[in-house]
Amino acid sequence: MARSIASATISFGMVSIPVDIYPATQSSAGISFNLLHKTCGSRLKQQYVCIKEGVVVDRADMLKGYEFTEDRYVTFTKEELKALEEPPTHMIEITEFVAAEAIDPIYYDKAYYLAPGKGGAKPYALLREAMQEAQRFGLGKWASRGKQYIVELRPVADGIVLQQLLYADEVRAMSELGIDKGEVRAPELKLAKQLIEQITSDKFDPNAYQDEEKKRIEAAIQKKIEGEQIAISPEPETGGAQIIDLMEALRASLEKGKAAPAHKPAERKPPKRAAEPKPAAQRVKAARK
Numbered sequence: 001m002a003r004s005i006a007s008a009t010i011s012f013g014m015v016s017i018p019v020d021i022y023p024a025t026q027s028s029a030g031i032s033f034n035l036l037h038k039t040c041g042s043r044l045k046q047q048y049v050c051i052k053e054g055v056v057v058d059r060a061d062m063l064k065g066y067e068f069t070e071d072r073y074v075t076f077t078k079e080e081l082k083a084l085e086e087p088p089t090h091m092i093e094i095t096e097f098v099a100a101e102a103i104d105p106i107y108y109d110k111a112y113y114l115a116p117g118k119g120g121a122k123p124y125a126l127l128r129e130a131m132q133e134a135q136r137f138g139l140g141k142w143a144s145r146g147k148q149y150i151v152e153l154r155p156v157a158d159g160i161v162l163q164q165l166l167y168a169d170e171v172r173a174m175s176e177l178g179i180d181k182g183e184v185r186a187p188e189l190k191l192a193k194q195l196i197e198q199i200t201s202d203k204f205d206p207n208a209y210q211d212e213e214k215k216r217i218e219a220a221i222q223k224k225i226e227g228e229q230i231a232i233s234p235e236p237e238t239g240g241a242q243i244i245d246l247m248e249a250l251r252a253s254l255e256k257g258k259a260a261p262a263h264k265p266a267e268r269k270p271p272k273r274a275a276e277p278k279p280a281a282q283r284v285k286a287a288r289k
Helices: 078-084 121-134 186-198 212-225 246-259 279-288
Strands: 006-012 015-023 064-069 072-076 091-099 108-116 136-144 147-156 159-165
Touching (some): 006 121, 006 136, 108 121, 121 147
Antiparallel strands (some): 015 108, 064 072, 136 147, 147 159
């Protein structure tokens, strides 16, 4: 059962909607490894060392500083930093509505699900359906954990998603890359469009994509536990940049696609339930907690 992480009130005009906030995603940062001493296998602990005196410093003797010029700092106490935090208002104030395609997904940060709170089912449903019919997303502000966020409220089939957005100064301009503008010829464009059409799917199926690296690491852990040695394959040699004929590469890609079976999302079969979990699976699960 999903658990709410916070409660808030959506406000637009004179309408207020109590909502509960749920995380829409869960962390899957990979398998966690501990740092060990190579000679005895014991775990290592992190310490902070003063670069001037060469002594280990306890957390009680630390404070935070901002380097405003080389080796010169202004310092802040915990109380001073706490006073600078954005006070939580528990209010999601919609300041404007924009077209659904107006926001570039590059500004998207964390996503949350909103569910109606006590007494909020009707106005919640009204807001979701009104945005859906108007094809508009709400934009507003939300303060949480001492910070203020720009948020987008967008309707989905079963409710409303709150999407944290990045600020303008957090997104780099692509013009900084200095990308050369290559000339595109009509025949090349035609073949490229045919290739796109050949491997196009109507819907995105996230279950068709699996974390292959994670599977390899889990298998390697299990082999290590069982006392097996892992064979290390030599890295392939990489030569210089290969010059290819673009038209020939496009034609070859199309021919390869015709020979292959039609693209279909991979079916996800329910996992077989083992009588007893493998030790590696148990250790991976424990490492994630």
